[in-house]
Amino acid sequence: MKIQEEQIQIENQKDLASHVESLDFLSNKLTKQNYDVNAIISKLADFQVAIPSWALGAGGTRFGRFSYFGEPSNLEQKIEDVGIIHSLTKTAGAVSLHIPWDVPEDYTAIKEVANSLDIKFDAVNSNTFQDQKNAKESYKYGSLSNVSQAVREQAIQHNLDVINIGNKLGSKALTVWLADGSCFPGQNNFQTAFQNTQDSLIDIYKGLPQDWKMLIEYKPYEPNFYSTVIQDWGASLMLANGCGDKAYTLVDLGHHLPNSNIEQIVSILQLKGKLGGFHFNDSKYGDDDLTAGSIKPYALFLIFNELVYGMKNNPQNPDLAWMIDASHNVKDPLEDLIQSLEAIQESYAKALLVDQDALKAAQLDNDVVKCQEILQGAFRTDVRPLLEKARLLSGGVLNPIKAYRSLDVREGLIRERGKNTIATGL
Ligand code: AOS
Ligand code: ZN
Ligand code: ZN
Numbered sequence: 001m002k003i004q005e006e007q008i009q010i011e012n013q014k015d016l017a018s019h020v021e022s023l024d025f026l027s028n029k030l031t032k033q034n035y036d037v038n039a040i041i042s043k044l045a046d047f048q049v050a051i052p053s054w055a056l057g058a059g060g061t062r063f064g065r066f067s068y069f070g071e072p073s074n075l076e077q078k079i080e081d082v083g084i085i086h087s088l089t090k091t092a093g094a095v096s097l098h099i100p101w102d103v104p105e106d107y108t109a110i111k112e113v114a115n116s117l118d119i120k121f122d123a124v125n126s127n128t129f130q131d132q133k134n135a136k137e138s139y140k141y142g143s144l145s146n147v148s149q150a151v152r153e154q155a156i157q158h159n160l161d162v163i164n165i166g167n168k169l170g171s172k173a174l175t176v177w178l179a180d181g182s183c184f185p186g187q188n189n190f191q192t193a194f195q196n197t198q199d200s201l202i203d204i205y206k207g208l209p210q211d212w213k214m215l216i217e218y219k220p221y222e223p224n225f226y227s228t229v230i231q232d233w234g235a236s237l238m239l240a241n242g243c244g245d246k247a248y249t250l251v252d253l254g255h256h257l258p259n260s261n262i263e264q265i266v267s268i269l270q271l272k273g274k275l276g277g278f279h280f281n282d283s284k285y286g287d288d289d290l291t292a293g294s295i296k297p298y299a300l301f302l303i304f305n306e307l308v309y310g311m312k313n314n315p316q317n318p319d320l321a322w323m324i325d326a327s328h329n330v331k332d333p334l335e336d337l338i339q340s341l342e343a344i345q346e347s348y349a350k351a352l353l354v355d356q357d358a359l360k361a362a363q364l365d366n367d368v369v370k371c372q373e374i375l376q377g378a379f380r381t382d383v384r385p386l387l388e389k390a391r392l393l394s395g396g397v398l399n400p401i402k403a404y405r406s407l408d409v410r411e412g413l414i415r416e417r418g419k420n421t422i423a424t425g426l
């Protein structure tokens with residue numbers, strides 16, 4: 001299923017008048033306050049977020065999975081789904097693959113499908129948290145950190161294979177997320193596990209092409225509940241520094257203990273030039289993987305405020321790999337991803353409205369009240385007309401969820417793929 005340009009035009013006709021009205025109102029207001037509205041709109045249009053291949057089927061928990069039907073059952077169909085999201089939002093111009101769930105059978109064919117939909121291959125993810133079919137060694141007690149050299153070697157080789165697969169597709173980064181850790185005190189020697197992980201990562205790093213990055217993701221707990229080898233940004237940063245210049249920390253919003261100040265983590269990592277990637281989602285309790293911005297939109301805005309500051313003031317930090325990492329049971333996965341993209345763009349737009357010069361002046365005056373007024377003034381602005389305009393200029397739709405429904409996309413997918421397809425992966 002592919003969304004046609006004429007369909008987009010018909011959808012946009014329905015909402016054009018009210019869009020023009022609300023955009024006029026907002027741009028007049030912002031222009032009077034000396035904002036360059038067109039510059040903000042073009043930044044929004046440029047901002048692209050990768051969709052992970054595993055978020056396109058209905059997610060689930062260990063308690064069950066409830067299908068939306070018409071889900072993609074192979075890599076080509078997954079890319080087609082990203083294409084649908086991208087043609088509506090013009091914000092999802094990349095896909096992030098997971099190996100071995102997404103090994104292409106025919107590289108040329110897959111690249112053609114992606115090309116025709118204007119989708120790039122972003123970071124590739126390795127998987128040493130599950131045992132693979134016919135694998136000699138088991139990851140039950142860890143992978144890169146395992147006490148067994150044979151297990152570590154198998155896990156290193158898998159990561160090298162993933163680099164090789166990503167390289168054939170045009171990816172430029174490897175994301176490593178490890179489930180390694182322990183469930184009970186005494187089970188692991190912390191120092192040995194950390195040192196083994198560092199040594200294994202160095203071996204993988206040696207196989208990284210010149211223009212690639214290695215992104216090291218951290219997570220405090222789950223699936224291990226007593227200790228995790230790469231538990232926080234500090235552990236990730238130490239390991240990245242131990243590998244070299246091309247290794248970076250990756251921040252997943254769900255991977256923090258409650259009330260962690262994520263915006264501060266993001267800020268300091270950029271200062272040190274070591275923030276490499278980002279996984280967006282939201283949570284109430286832990287790694288809930290809910291829709292970005294659905295629970296704590298102000299926190300997302302504060303994080304974006306630091307990201308915008310860093311993108312402007314920290315040339316030592318590279319361009320980031322942005323990805324949505326969300327998955328759950330109760331929404332159509334494509335609608336869910338569209339909602340995440342909207343929340344991400346909205347937070348970005350609001351952060352672009354923060355008057356950095358005024359904020360700096362207020363900070364120098366220790367005018368705490370003014371500082372808060374500046375941030376919250378930006379946060380309270382309804383920026384959605386700017387997002388609509390960015391999509392309109394890029395050829396997307398004014399209202400993606402509404403269009404998705406009125407074009408009967410899910411029904412079309414079910415007609416094409418049947419009711420019983422089940423997505424591969426988790
Ligand atoms: C796991 O908690 C991490 O968030 C990973 O980034 C990702 O969700 C996983 O690799 C996909 O299974
Ligand atoms: Zn993640
Ligand atoms: Zn996670």
Ligand code: ZN
Pocket residue numbers: 252254255281287288289325
């Ligand atoms: Zn998560």
